[in-house]
Amino acid sequence: MRVLAAMSGGVDSAVAAARAREAGHEVVGVHLALSARPATMREGARGCCSVEDSRDARRCADVLDIPFYVWDMADRFREDVIEPFVAEYAAGRTPNPCLRCNEKIKFSAVLDRARALGFDAVATGHYARLDDGVLRRAADPDKDQSYVLGVLTADQLAHAMFPLGDSLKSEVRAEAARRGLVVAEKPDSHDICFIPSGDTRGFLSDRVPDAPGELVDAVSGAVLGEHGGVQNFTVGQRHGLGLSRPAPDGRPRYVLGIEPVSRQVRVGPAEALEVTALTTETPVWHGPRGVVGDVTVQVRAHGGLAPASVEVHDDGLAVTLGAPLRGVAPGQAVVVYHGDRVLGSATIAATS
Amino acid sequence: MTYLDHAATTPMLPVAVAAYTEALGRVGNPSSLHTAGRRARRDVEEARETIAAAVGALPTEVVLSTGGTEGDNLAVKGLYWARRAQDPRRTRVVVSAVEHHAVLDAAEWLASHEGATLVVLPVDAVGRVTPEALRAELAAHGDATALVSVMWANNEVGTVNDVRGLAEVAHEFGVPLHTDAVQAVGSLPVDFAASGADALSLTGHKLGGPVGVGALLLRRDATCVPLLHGGGQERDVRSGTLDVAGTVALAAAVHAAVEAVPRRVVELAALRDDLVARLIEAVPDATLNGVPLDAPAVNGGPARLAGNAHLSFPGCEGDSLLMLLDAHEIECSTGSACTAGVARPSHVLLAMGVDEAAARGSLRFSLGHSSTAADVDAAVAAIGPVVERARGALARAGERVGS
Ligand SMILES: Cc1ncc(COP(=O)(O)O)c(C=O)c1O
Numbered sequence A: 001m002r003v004l005a006a007m008s009g010g011v012d013s014a015v016a017a018a019r020a021r022e023a024g025h026e027v028v029g030v031h032l033a034l035s036a037r038p039a040t041m042r043e044g045a046r047g048c049c050s051v052e053d054s055r056d057a058r059r060c061a062d063v064l065d066i067p068f069y070v071w072d073m074a075d076r077f078r079e080d081v082i083e084p085f086v087a088e089y090a091a092g093r094t095p096n097p098c099l100r101c102n103e104k105i106k107f108s109a110v111l112d113r114a115r116a117l118g119f120d121a122v123a124t125g126h127y128a129r130l131d132d133g134v135l136r137r138a139a140d141p142d143k144d145q146s147y148v149l150g151v152l153t154a155d156q157l158a159h160a161m162f163p164l165g166d167s168l169k170s171e172v173r174a175e176a177a178r179r180g181l182v183v184a185e186k187p188d189s190h191d192i193c194f195i196p197s198g199d200t201r202g203f204l205s206d207r208v209p210d211a212p213g214e215l216v217d218a219v220s221g222a223v224l225g226e227h228g229g230v231q232n233f234t235v236g237q238r239h240g241l242g243l244s245r246p247a248p249d250g251r252p253r254y255v256l257g258i259e260p261v262s263r264q265v266r267v268g269p270a271e272a273l274e275v276t277a278l279t280t281e282t283p284v285w286h287g288p289r290g291v292v293g294d295v296t297v298q299v300r301a302h303g304g305l306a307p308a309s310v311e312v313h314d315d316g317l318a319v320t321l322g323a324p325l326r327g328v329a330p331g332q333a334v335v336v337y338h339g340d341r342v343l344g345s346a347t348i349a350a351t352s
Numbered sequence B: 001m002t003y004l005d006h007a008a009t010t011p012m013l014p015v016a017v018a019a020y021t022e023a024l025g026r027v028g029n030p031s032s033l034h035t036a037g038r039r040a041r042r043d044v045e046e047a048r049e050t051i052a053a054a055v056g057a058l059p060t061e062v063v064l065s066t067g068g069t070e071g072d073n074l075a076v077k078g079l080y081w082a083r084r085a086q087d088p089r090r091t092r093v094v095v096s097a098v099e100h101h102a103v104l105d106a107a108e109w110l111a112s113h114e115g116a117t118l119v120v121l122p123v124d125a126v127g128r129v130t131p132e133a134l135r136a137e138l139a140a141h142g143d144a145t146a147l148v149s150v151m152w153a154n155n156e157v158g159t160v161n162d163v164r165g166l167a168e169v170a171h172e173f174g175v176p177l178h179t180d181a182v183q184a185v186g187s188l189p190v191d192f193a194a195s196g197a198d199a200l201s202l203t204g205h206k207l208g209g210p211v212g213v214g215a216l217l218l219r220r221d222a223t224c225v226p227l228l229h230g231g232g233q234e235r236d237v238r239s240g241t242l243d244v245a246g247t248v249a250l251a252a253a254v255h256a257a258v259e260a261v262p263r264r265v266v267e268l269a270a271l272r273d274d275l276v277a278r279l280i281e282a283v284p285d286a287t288l289n290g291v292p293l294d295a296p297a298v299n300g301g302p303a304r305l306a307g308n309a310h311l312s313f314p315g316c317e318g319d320s321l322l323m324l325l326d327a328h329e330i331e332c333s334t335g336s337a338c339t340a341g342v343a344r345p346s347h348v349l350l351a352m353g354v355d356e357a358a359a360r361g362s363l364r365f366s367l368g369h370s371s372t373a374a375d376v377d378a379a380v381a382a383i384g385p386v387v388e389r390a391r392g393a394l395a396r397a398g399e400r401v402g403s
Helices: A011-022 A051-064 A074-090 A097-116 A154-158 A169-178 A200-205 B014-024 B035-055 B068-086 B101-113 B131-144 B163-172 B244-282 B318-327 B347-351 B356-360 B373-402
Strands: A002-006 A026-033 A068-072 A121-123 A129-131 A134-136 A213-217 A223-227 A254-259 A264-268 A275-280 A290-298 A305-313 A316-325 A333-338 A341-351 B062-065 B092-096 B117-121 B145-149 B177-180 B199-203 B214-218 B308-312 B362-366
Touching: A002 A011, A002 A097, A011 A026, A011 A051, A011 A121, A011 A169, A026 A051, A026 A097, A051 A068, A068 B318, A074 A097, A074 A200, A097 A121, A097 A154, A097 B373, A316 A333, A316 A341, B014 B244, B035 B062, B035 B244, B062 B068, B068 B092, B068 B101, B068 B145, B068 B177, B068 B199, B068 B214, B092 B101, B092 B131, B101 B117, B101 B177, B117 B131, B131 B145, B131 B163, B163 B177, B244 B308, B244 B373, B318 B362, B318 B373, B347 B356, B356 B362
Parallel strands: A002 A026, A002 A121, A026 A068, A213 A264, B092 B117, B092 B145, B145 B177, B177 B199
Antiparallel strands: A129 A134, A134 A341, A213 A223, A254 A264, A275 A316, A275 A341, A290 A305, A290 A333, A305 A316, A333 A341, B062 B214, B199 B214, B308 B362
16 A cells, blocks of 8 residues: 655654554655744654654654655644634633544545545554554553544544554554664653643633633622633633632632633532533444443543443434543543444533 | 756766865865875865866955855855945845845845845846846945845746846946856856856856865955854965865866856757656646746856756646655656745745745756756656646645635
8 A cells, every 4th residue: 555654753653654664555754744833943842843853754754764745734734723722712612632633634634635646544653443444442551542533534544544553652662762763762742732832821812812701609609700711711620710719618619611602610619520411513423323332431632431321313422421520521522432442522512 | 766856966977076086085184284285285276276267267266165055155244244344334235036045044144133134136027137126226225235146047947147237237336246156057158257246156066066065256356254264264255174175076077067068058958948848748737937948048148047947737736746756756846945844835936926826836857967868758757647646636635625
């Protein structure tokens, strides 16, 4: 097959490209330039979009002896990932930009272009298993990224390749060193690549005009104070509420809900965060229809797991949790697993 | 492999390789007074005389450097500082819109760090700076202008400027003219004295010499403030121990390339004309950018670099074309500047008034001394299917954006 390996400049995608090549495929490396004005050097362990990362990717491609190109996806990334991310926060929701990037950029814009140019598949360094078009959790439980890939459709999965799914991260690093890839010891990137400072609030406050609203006690209905804008809050957040007086019972208060129209932010005690049911927008669904029991749902990239049963409709899922989950916000994705198999993914619309 | 990227760098000529490897075996710093030093000095000075003779300069006018980028920086910054020191009002730096980044960015740096006013001269639709445009600028601001820099031949679209005419205009206003002749020397007749230019950059690796060696030709009477301070080896304008082997190889390459110009221009233009005609036959809506192939001569030489074919392929992205041609073992270029390897639409094409989509969908094929008819055949055979596939890719991207 002709395989396009998306190479971020990190160790995972470099080893993924190496493995695709070793499997006998004709591999071409492509670094996606996602920032219109890339920084020259990487800052700390964050981000993957600096010129230095692009050079690292090129150096790996050279060592692997595969052609290498940089594709400018900055406009698409801004339109399909960054702008919706900002808009979601401004609407009081909690988006996952990595998931959107997989859905809209890597396995859409890039895959489409690759296929039009004669490639059969896009390979990435994601930790997930793909057998016969079925997406499963990775062998490395700490690194599993099936959550951010659950949104891929059958057609997208049919042209995806995840060569690291069966490996532990430590094995991948060792393999990179053995192959002479300079990125073997490069720190993992984490957080959001387009916010290299790690300051999501600061990033949002530069882009979302302040629109004050009330902070309200969810139990008593009392107005506790004012806030500068709903983008500053996420369900489950405890710090930075700007409340000068403690709750009467002295216990910490959390954001329980955000009402985008009135801009009211409801706060209350930890146990009020617990949800036992949620509904979603239109899912990407690979499993059976109707009521599906005995599944596990995951509501964020790390943790947030609960047993559940799911009622599958064309336009949404109705999820009943077998154990309560805390900090579940509209805008987040819920991914449904049967064992290690991904049945589907959908964006959470409401919780109760 | 079909190498059609000679404007990026061209293979070393066998005479230059021979001279280089032979000289590499000898020790000697040309600044030393002992026998080895004297021998090295003699090699360098003979090389300097060879270069000077080939390009119509005096030996003292040849300031050896590391290549085009250094020569351009030295000329732009050095002439600016020297002219401003003589007359503090002279702070305007006039460059054409289609200069190489070695000139453009040096001039921008002067504007952002040294109090210069950057003036970008427009070009016409073929990428040429007209003496009238320069006259209009200098008539208004001649006594505030430190220098003018206009390239002899453009590296992307191959357009040749009327350097003599431009130098005459600059001199009318007492302003020195620098010309980046990196693409011109060895490709068309270049006579420094006859051109009237005050400074001219050339580099080895574009004419069959080694990378990392070049020269700035600097008129005897031109004053230029150095960038590199130290031993003052080159007329006190440039310091650093001279690269004897590199200089000897540069001289061998300049001599051979310049001697071959009359023959080479005819041969390359014939190959190039065939390439352009057949590319357009294969892709009928492709268009040639720059000077038409039958344009009248400029300063007695070709109006367009003989090896340059630069075309736009509507509905394609340059990087797709490049990648697909690379897969067919055809090596060419989009000719545009890169940031992190990201292709941006070329500032040269935009300055010529080409729209952004067409600018993104263009390719530069550049032929050189090792090019053959078989290279042309290979490019022509590949282009049709490659363009079709690249069009499919862009059309698909467009559909999704539209939906
Ligand atoms: C017109 C022009 N000027 C300057 C340069 C830079 O020359 P060098 O590579 O010797 O630094 C080049 C080549 O890249 C060029 O084409």
